Amino acid sequence: MALRDAIAEVAADVRAGQPPAAALERALPDGDLAPRTLSAVRLGGDVVAALHDDASRSSQPLLAGVGACWSVSESQGAGLATALERLVLQERRAEDVRRQLQAHLAAPRATARMLAVLPALGLGLGLAVGGDPIGWLLGTTLGWGCLAAGLVLIGVGLAWAGRIASRTERLL
Numbered sequence: 001m002a003l004r005d006a007i008a009e010v011a012a013d014v015r016a017g018q019p020p021a022a023a024l025e026r027a028l029p030d031g032d033l034a035p036r037t038l039s040a041v042r043l044g045g046d047v048v049a050a051l052h053d054d055a056s057r058s059s060q061p062l063l064a065g066v067g068a069c070w071s072v073s074e075s076q077g078a079g080l081a082t083a084l085e086r087l088v089l090q091e092r093r094a095e096d097v098r099r100q101l102q103a104h105l106a107a108p109r110a111t112a113r114m115l116a117v118l119p120a121l122g123l124g125l126g127l128a129v130g131g132d133p134i135g136w137l138l139g140t141t142l143g144w145g146c147l148a149a150g151l152v153l154i155g156v157g158l159a160w161a162g163r164i165a166s167r168t169e170r171l172l
Helices: 002-015 020-027 035-043 047-058 061-076 080-128 133-139 141-171
Strands: none
Touching: 002 020, 002 061, 002 080, 020 035, 035 047, 047 061, 061 080, 080 133, 080 141, 133 141
């Protein structure tokens, strides 16, 4: 979030007529978000390489996008402010999609957890009506087999639901 806001600030400063390096230095004054980039700007180094280096070290793909925009701007004379504004807008949209996805995946995850707890509720219900389900599960060979199969199936079900949710998240 802070990085996206800093890039939006750079775009606004460049659109207002500030040199890109000065705008970047002003938006990243402490260097916490992109230390190599800030050093490259201050020392006159290769800003594009520093942006890509910071992106790989901090796992911030937005910095790699800024590096691509910066490179095209330097080599082709394309408008850096416009490219950065579009990059920030795309990042905001991607964040909105991630939030919506998390909200939509919350219900299936909760359902999977609830289904995993149901066997324990069944044991409690069996005890409440006067039965001895725990004694049967732990006292007979068939009970041990049912307990083992049930635990395995619960684990498989939770793993399967988690894998579906994780795969869906990775696709976006």
